[in-house]
Amino acid sequence: MSSNMRRDFASRDELIDYLRREFPQAAARSGEVSATRGGRREAEARLQRIDPQRYAATRNYLDGAVTHLSPYIRHGVLSLAEVRDAALSRVRRPADAAKLVSELGWRDYWQRLYERLGDEIWRDQEPYKTGYRASDYASELPDDIIEGRTGLACIDAFSRDLRATGYLHNHARMWLAAYVVHWRRVAWQAGARWFLEHLLDGDPASNNLSWQWVASTFSHKPYIFNRENLERFTNGIYCRTCPLYGRCDFEGTYEELHRRLFPNATGNAG
Amino acid sequence: MTPNQFTRPIVWIHGDCLNPYGPALQAYPGAPAIWVWDDALLEEWRISLKRIVFMYECLLELPVVIRRGDVATEVLAFAREHAADGIATASSPSPRFRAICDRLRNELPVAVLPVEPFLAYTGRLDLRRFSRYWATAEKYAFGQKPLFDDQ
Ligand SMILES: Cc1cc2nc3c(=O)[nH]c(=O)nc-3n(C[C@H](O)[C@H](O)[C@H](O)COP(=O)(O)OP(=O)(O)OC[C@H]3O[C@@H](n4cnc5c(N)ncnc54)[C@H](O)[C@@H]3O)c2cc1C
Numbered sequence: 001m002s003s004n005m006r007r008d009f010a011s012r013d014e015l016i017d018y019l020r021r022e023f024p025q026a027a028a029r030s031g032e033v034s035a036t037r038g039g040r041r042e043a044e045a046r047l048q049r050i051d052p053q054r055y056a057a058t059r060n061y062l063d064g065a066v067t068h069l070s071p072y073i074r075h076g077v078l079s080l081a082e083v084r085d086a087a088l089s090r091v092r093r094p095a096d097a098a099k100l101v102s103e104l105g106w107r108d109y110w111q112r113l114y115e116r117l118g119d120e121i122w123r124d125q126e127p128y129k130t131g132y133r134a135s136d137y138a139s140e141l142p143d144d145i146i147e148g149r150t151g152l153a154c155i156d157a158f159s160r161d162l163r164a165t166g167y168l169h170n171h172a173r174m175w176l177a178a179y180v181v182h183w184r185r186v187a188w189q190a191g192a193r194w195f196l197e198h199l200l201d202g203d204p205a206s207n208n209l210s211w212q213w214v215a216s217t218f219s220h221k222p223y224i225f226n227r228e229n230l231e232r233f234t235n236g237i238y239c240r241t242c243p244l245y246g247r248c249d250f251e252g253t254y255e256e257l258h259r260r261l262f263p264n265a266t267g268n269a270g
Numbered sequence: 271m272t273p274n275q276f277t278r279p280i281v282w283i284h285g286d287c288l289n290p291y292g293p294a295l296q297a298y299p300g301a302p303a304i305w306v307w308d309d310a311l312l313e314e315w316r317i318s319l320k321r322i323v324f325m326y327e328c329l330l331e332l333p334v335v336i337r338r339g340d341v342a343t344e345v346l347a348f349a350r351e352h353a354a355d356g357i358a359t360a361s362s363p364s365p366r367f368r369a370i371c372d373r374l375r376n377e378l379p380v381a382v383l384p385v386e387p388f389l390a391y392t393g394r395l396d397l398r399r400f401s402r403y404w405a406t407a408e409k410y411a412f413g414q415k416p417l418f419d420d421q
């Protein structure tokens with residue numbers, strides 16, 4: 001039998017010092033601590049602030065009115081039903097909360113698949129639709145991505161944010177995942193392991209199946225983006241300072257990028 | 271599983287339900303409750319310090335004893351300390367959760383209590399793609415107030 005771990009701390013700093021000593025291997029891997037606090041009290045405070053109508057209009061923008069509830073939902077601090085009920089209580093017509101409720105539905109969907117698939121969620125659910133075989137993808141994530149020094153201002157910022165905060169906006173997750181799998185031809189599993197290490201909401205079902213959706217091993221086509229799309233939904237904050245602006249890897253139309261990235265794929269960019 | 275089937279249960283709290291209103295704590299208020307840091311899992315998944323801090327803060331708001339080691343071994347030891355006649359916990363889709371429950375059941379009955387469902391629906395759902403799932407699920411996803419009344 002092991003002894004009880006401590007429950008009494010005078011401050012957050014004291015708790016963090018204690019955990020650094022108790023979990024030295026985790027602290028050595030990445031010693032950052034997120035500003036996001038755990039606990040039901042904080043979760044309820046955030047739940048008070050959700051705005052389902054603004055969410056529907058702005059959720060794709062990096063500075064949009066997304067809820068930041070994912071770490072609490074992931075660990076069951078809040079149930080999906082509680083979040084749904086709070087969203088409905090905040091609007092006049094249920095339809096005004098429909099977008100947020102359908103995003104909650106994505107989590108419910110992935111959890112149901114996890115129940116069915118178990119550890120199979122680590123395996124490709126279908127072949128890649130990229131013209132490449134699974135064996136064409138590298139099994140390890142390159143250091144320049146992990147360390148945030150690819151030279152691409154957006155990608156490097158996402159990598160640093162992931163490590164520092166344990167959170168990324170959904171769109172940033174999609175762009176970063178697409179960059180890893182399609183621009184660098186790294187197996188989605190390597191990216192998924194990296195995300196699970198850092199995300200406060202790291203969840204084998206939502207994470208792995210979203211990576212598979214980007215990779216095209218659980219969707220009809222690979223997810224890609226171009227500079228224009230990223231610039232628009234980030235309000236240009238990365239592109240403005242990027243030394244590669246106008247000649248980065250993401251320049252071009254979707255058709256051009258599709259041809260460049262997947263020269264052997266059958267079908268079109270569609 | 272019928273709740274309140276035990277007279278001296280312990281509650282096992284795990285990482286998919288750090289909720290003071292979770293089903294096990296609700297069914298057995300005041301029962302001794304335990305959390306165990308799964309040392310093997312932390313290494314296998316290379317879990318970073320910031321996740322540990324976040325989860326620890328969640329635990330500090332729950333009435334639980336916090337330990338670490340091999341989860342099933344520690345939960346059973348805790349059950350013996352309290353001369354428990356059963357273990358109550360919240361459901362989870364994780365295969366590791368299922369494996370731990372199987373080991374617990376070698377010694378004591380385990381009640382896996384469902385978390386409040388998102389969908390007011392228990393029928394068949396097509397999970398091949400989200401769009402197929404949502405075509406049915408949407409009608410049941412709005413709780414007591416249906417979004418689309420039958421016209
Ligand atoms: C590559 C990749 C990896 C991801 N990994 C995870 C993960 O490990 N854990 C995780 O919870 N989500 C994951 N997501 C889904 C989504 O990005 C996050 O849930 C969301 O960005 C969390 O921020 P939020 O709480 O502000 O979301 P909001 O937009 O405010 O949504 C509210 C809640 O709905 C749920 N939700 C919203 N979108 C999704 C989605 N697409 N899939 C599943 N649930 C969703 C979440 O619980 C979220 O907290 C991943 C997405 C991608 C593309």
